[in-house]
Amino acid sequence: MKRGPKVSKEKTEKLFWDKVDKTPGLGPKGTCWEWTAGKNNGGYGHFAESVFSGKRKIWKAHRFSYFLERGSIPDGMLICHTCDNRSCCNPDHLWAGSAKDNSDDMFSKGRRNGWLKVTDDQALHIRQEYDDLPLSKSGKKKRGEVSRLANQYGVTNSLIVQIGKRRLRRIND
Numbered sequence: 171m172k173r174g175p176k177v178s179k180e181k182t183e184k185l186f187w188d189k190v191d192k193t194p195g196l197g198p199k200g201t202c203w204e205w206t207a208g209k210n211n212g213g214y215g216h217f218a219e220s221v222f223s224g225k226r227k228i229w230k231a232h233r234f235s236y237f238l239e240r241g242s243i244p245d246g247m248l249i250c251h252t253c254d255n256r257s258c259c260n261p262d263h264l265w266a267g268s269a270k271d272n273s274d275d276m277f278s279k280g281r282r283n284g285w286l287k288v289t290d291d292q293a294l295h296i297r298q299e300y301d302d303l304p305l306s307k308s309g310k311k312k313r314g315e316v317s318r319l320a321n322q323y324g325v326t327n328s329l330i331v332q333i334g335k336r337r338l339r340r341i342n343d
């Protein structure tokens with residue numbers, strides 16, 4: 171199999187930054203650098219390279235940005251966003267935290283967003299009930315059923331989904 175010329179680190183960096191839109195005014199702070207290429211289901215950009223890693227590796231784009239800026243990612247650390255914009259690659263908006271830091275951060279943000287009015291106990295119940303909800307033909311939870319749960323707990327549909335999908339309230343698992 172024919173292999174192309176070895177790609178340099180500089181070239182790889184350029185390829186990466188070519189996919190980032192630094193136009194002022196983006197994101198909640200107006201200073202986000204938006205990833206414009208492929209994203210995964212969670213909304214994080216992804217970027218494949220092999221020069222820095224020594225083997226083909228698919229990075230989350232913001233992690234690669236942090237890596238380029240700092241030269242490394244501390245072992246086992248998550249790279250978190252201060253802007254809550256998952257597709258943002260601005261190194262100034264990124265910080266390395268443990269899984270616990272991240273959950274504390276979500277917790278304090280959750281306090282601002284009001285989802286903490288759901289108690290841990292309720293969250294566990296919501297999670298169970300969500301798992302048991304009937305599915306529509308497309309394989310998704312039926313909207314009416316989600317609304318029913320939301321009304322029952324006095325919260326929004328999206329909060330039910332967030333808790334049901336374990337995006338919130340990972341604690342106490």
Ligand SMILES: [Zn+2]
Nearest residue numbers: 202253258263
């Ligand atoms: Zn940002």
